[in-house]
Amino acid sequence: MESNTIEVRGLTKRYATTIAVDDLSFTVRPGRVTGFLGPNGAGKSTTMRAVLGLDRPDAGSATVGGRPFTAHRQPLRLVGALLDAAAVHGGRTAxxxxxxxxxxxxxxxxxxxxxxxxxxxxxVARRRVKGFSLGMRQRLGIAAALLGDPPVLMLDEPVNGLDPEGIRWIRSLLRSLAAEGRTVFVSSHLMSEMQDTADHLIVVGQGRLVADTTMTDLVRDQDRVLVRTPAVTALVALLRTAGASVDPLGDGALAVTGLGCDRIGDLAADAGLRLHELSPQRASLETAFMDLTRDAVSYRGAAPNGATR
Known part of the structure; x- marks a missing residue:
């Protein structure tokens, strides 16, 4: 086993009657940025704490390089972690x-x-931390994670409080660390940012594994093609016969999934149907995430009219 691989196997953690993590298993490998996603209360922070030996699991294991984190003699040289940027004595300087x-x-x-x-x-290295903004504390927490030049980085919501320049910086940093062969495991609720950063995704809901897949594969399943045609009825019938899913959008526009642009264009040409537009629409990670976790959301807000979303 690679020394900088994170292994979670059958991990279960309860707090009184609440099951925070339920028989969870996955592997985080080096050389790529692995995003850790899930709704609030999904068990992400508990899982990270278990990997770091801060929470003792009720069952299963969480190891780094095949051993518990606490069994390593110089843990800061193995894993750099940021779980809580506020966990700093405010009276000290950075x-x-x-x-x-x-x-x-x-x-x-x-x-x-x-x-x-x-x-x-x-x-600002000689300034006391109590005067730092949230973004500055985040940067300090990242500095602490990097201190031991570790092969493994675990960061929980590292972009919180960062301005646009800081978000772009952390994205570049994470990708460069992964390119060096390090293991980068990062959680975030910012789907657009994660889509630009992560190569692989671990998605959890209500403590259980929902998906363990590449970013490309997850988003590809949601990709569609936008088609505009004056022959809507004929084209809809043609595409559905070919196995596509077709949703009319109005004004001659169709959202098509299950067939690519080339195949749609060939079918329309063979049938003598005119097309005014044929363009691929890349799906968002947010859409894919919402579809995956629809049944695993613990906390839902109310719609403006009082109905539950």
Whole structure:
């Protein structure tokens, strides 16, 4: 087994009568960004805490490199984690917070300056953390995760509080770390950002595995083709006969799934049907995620008219 592989096998964790994680199994491999998605209350944070030995599972296991995280002699050199950006003593400066972590893990002072520079906090390194914005605390938490130059990174909602430049920076950082062969495991509720960042996805709902797949495969299942034609009735019948799913959109427009542009164009040409538009519509991760987790949402808001969505 690769030393920087995360393995979760049959993981179960209960809190009183609530099952937070229910017989969950998956593998996070190096060399790619793996997104960890799920509705609120799906068990994502509990799973990450179990991997880090902060929560003891009731059943199953969570290991890094085939061993529990707590069994490694220098854990900060193996896994860099950000679970809670607020978990910092506000009276310390950014520099001294990182220095304390470094010295307790046998990491040299020079590395503190390097990670402060990486996350863009060099100019405020001597300021007390209690005066930091949420975005600055997020950057400090990422600096702490990078401190041991670990082969494994686990980040829970790392873009919270970041401005657009910061979001683009963290996206580039995560992808560059994965390109170096590191294991990058990151949770987020920002579907558009995850679609631009992750290569692989682990999706959970109500503590159970919903999907373990590549970004490409998950989104491809939702792809459709937009077609416009003056011969709506004839084309709908033709495409449905060919096995496509067709949804009329009005004004001669059709949303077609199950057939690609080339096949639709060939069928229309063979039948002598004119097309005014034929364009692929890439599905969003948000759409795919909502479809996957529709039955696994623990908390639902009410629609403006009082009806439940």
């Amino acid at each position: 520099y001294h917070h990182l220095l304390a972590l470094a010295l307790s893990n046998g990491i040299g002072r020079q590395r503190v300056g390097e990670v402060l520079d990486t996350v863009g906090l060099t100019d």
